[in-house]
Amino acid sequence: MTWDQLLSLKRFGDKNKRLRIEQNETRLGFEVDYDRIIFSSAFRSLQDKTQVIPLSKTDFVHTRLTHSLEVSVVGRSLGRLTGQKLLQKHPHLKDSSGYQMNDFGAIVAAAALAHDIGNPPFGHSGEKAIGEYFSHGSGKRFKESLSEAEYQDLVKFEGNANGFRILTENRPGISGGLRLSYATLGAFTKYPKESLPHKPSSKIEDKKFGFFQSEKETFEDIAEELGLKMTREGKHIGYARHPLAFLVEAADDICYTIIDFEDGINLGLIDEDYALEYLIKLVKDSINTSKYHELQTTSDRLAYLRALAINTLITEAAEIFLKNEDAILKGEFHEALFDKSKYEAQIRDIIKISVEKIYQSEEVIGKEIAGFKMLTYLLDIYTQAFLADAENEDSNFTKLVKKSVPQLNYLNDEHSVYDTLIAICSYIASLTDGLTVASFKRFQGLDA
Secondary structure, three states: OOHHHHHHHHHOOOOOOOOHOOOOOOOHHHHHHHHHHHHOOOHHHHHHHOOOOOOOOOOOOOOOOHHHHHHHHHHHHHHHHHHHHHHHHHHHHHOOOOHHHHHHHHHHHHHHHHHOOOOOOOHHHHHHHHHHHHOOOOOHHHHHHHHHHEEEEEEEOOHHHHHHHHHOOOOEEEOOOOOOOHHHHHHHOOOOOOOOOOOOOHHHOOOOOOOOOOHHHHHHHHHHOOOOOOEEEEOOOOOOOHHHHHHHHHHHHHHHHHHHHHHHHHHOOOHHHHHHHHHHHOOOOOOHHHHHHHHHOHHHHHHHHHHHHHHHHHHHHHHHHHHOHHHHHHOOOOOOHHHHHHOOOHHOOOOOOOHHHHHHHHHHHHHHHHHHHHHHHHHHHHHHHHOOOOOOOOOOHHHHHHHHHHHHOOOOOOOOOOHHHHHHHHHHHHHHHHHHHHHHHHHOOOOO
C-alpha cells in the first residue's frame, strides 16, 4: 500500500480526480468530511445513546456524542503527530502532491468522529438484541429466504458495518450517503471484511466485520481506489486495514480506557483513592507531584491525571505506529497499537476494574435487560408490518405501523427480504435510547 493512494480525496460519483495540490486551503476536502458528519442527523442522535450508563440523568456521564467528540480530538492529535513524521520520511507527499501534516489529523479526526455512528441504542447489548432476534428469536423464520452471508449479517449485527452503511448508503434522491472522501471511509473501517468467515484468524482486522452484503460492492470500490491489500478473495473477501484505521482505533482505546474509568469514579462506582492509584501508575513518569497534592477536589485531581494519561498514550501510540509503518503498509501488522504498549499492564488493569465496577454494575445490567426486551419487541412489530404474510398485510395496525416510520416507506415488493430486514435493523439501530422507550410505550398503548 502507498500513501499516495491511501490519501485519496475521491468521493462517490466523482468523474474527475481530486488532487490535494489543487485544493482550496480555506475548505479542504478532509475537513469537509468532518463538517458533513457533525451536521448529520445520525451523529446528532448520539447525544441520547449509551456510552457507559444507559438513560443516565447525571451530568458527569458521557454519551456516545461526547465520547465521539473526545475521540475525534485525540485522533486529530494522533494524526498530526504521525503526519508530521511521515512527511519527513516521504517528502514527495508534501513537495509534489501538496499534503500537509494537518491532512492526516483531519482524516483521523473525521473517521474517529464517526466511529460509533452506527451503534444501536443501549450500547453493545443493542447489537446482541438484534443478532439474537434472528439467531434465536422470531427472526429465525427468515433464514431460508436469505443467503448464508446475508443471514450472518443479521445474526452478528455489527455497529461498525451499520456505520459504514450510514456513511455510504444510496437512498432515493441521495447517492453515496454523506459522500465522504475515500481516505476517511478507509480510515473509518477498522474491520475491512464481510461477516463470513466469522473470526477466521486472531488478527485484529478479523475480530469483527466492517460492511454488510448490501454495501459490499461499495467497499470493494473504495478498497480498489485506496489500494488496500486484499487478504482474502473468492466467495468472501477481506482486506488489510487502511493504516490510519490503527490511529482511529488507538484514539478510541485511549478515551474509553481513561474516560469511562473517570465516569465510574464520578458516579461512585469506583473508590477514588483506589482508582487514582491506578491512574498515577500510568503517568508516574510525567506527574508533577507537588502540583497534584495542591488539588483539593476529586474532579480536579481526575482532570489533571486524565490529561497526563491521554497525552502519554497519544505520544506512545504515535511512536508505535511510526516504528511499525513499513509492516503496516505491507499489511503485515495485525495487532492493536496498544498491544505493543509498555503500559499494556496498566491499561489492562484499568479496563478490568471498569468491567467489574461499571459495565457489570447493577444499574447497567438492569437497563440493558430492559433495552434488550424493547428492541426485540420493536423488531417484531416492524418485521411483521413490512414483511407481513397474506393474512396480516392489510390489517389496520400494519398500515398504522408503516405510517409511523416514514424513513422506511421507500421499501416495496421490489426489495428483497434481505434488503428489507437490513433496512429495518438499520432504522432500529438509529433510534436513541429515549426514542426506543417512547416507541415501545406507544406500541404498547401506554403513551398516546
